Amino acid sequence: MTRDGDFEARRQAARDRLDADDPAMKAERDDTSRSGFFANVYEKAQGDAAAVPWADLEPKPQLLNWLAEHPGQGRRAIDVACGLGDNAAALADAGYDTTAFDYTEKAVNWARRRFPVKPVDWQVADLLNLPANWRGAFDLVHECYTVQSVPPERHAEFSAAIASLVAPGGTLLVYARSRKEDEQTDGPPWPLTPSELDLYAASGLKREASDSFDIVRPDKTIPHRFDVWRRAG
Structure with a gap:
C-alpha cells in the first residue's frame, strides 16, 4: 500500500470529518480512553489508509535509525497501539521476536493483511487490561x-501501563508530540x-537519550520528542 496522487487531499478531508465527529472536540469526556472514537475511525475508513490520520504507511525514521544500531537478535519486542502495523513490521525486520497489539480489532486485522508474511504476533488487547504474561x-x-x-488526566495511567511491559534491562522508545510546560492545548491530540x-x-x-525535532506541515510546525528509556537489569 502506497500513497497515491490524491492521498493527502483524502487525508485532509478525513481529518475534517473526524474533527466534526470526535466527541473530544465537543468536550464530551465520558469515554476518556477514546476507544469508541478509534474504533469509529477504522470502521469509517473502509480500507482507505488516507482516512486514518496517524497512518504514515512507513515506519518512523527515528525508530529505523535506532534499530539500525540495536538489532534484535531474537529478543522480544512489542509495539503498543500498532495501528496499521508499519512500526511493528520494522521491529520484526530488525530481528526482534515481535508482538503488536491494538485495542481495535479492525486495525489489527488490517495490519495483518498488509504484512501477511512478517513474523509478527498480531493481537487485540487493551493497554489498561494487559495479559498478565506480558508484564515485564x-x-x-x-x-x-x-x-x-x-486527555491529560489519563496520561499517568497510560504511561504506567506502557512501562509495565518493559523487562528488567529492557528499553522503552517513546515517540510523541511535545509542548512547553505552561503551553495550553485544546486537544485532541x-x-x-x-x-x-x-x-x-x-x-x-x-x-x-532524548531527541527534540519538528515535523513541518504546510499549515503548522509540530514539535516532537523521541526518548529512549531503560529499566535496570
Missing part, C-alpha cells in the same frame, strides 16, 4: 502517539509536557 516480558517496547491521544514525558521515571525507568 519485553526487551524492547515501542510507543508512538498513544499517550497523547487521551494532547501533546506531552516535559513533566508528562518524565512520567516513566515513576515506573522505575531511566531516560538514556
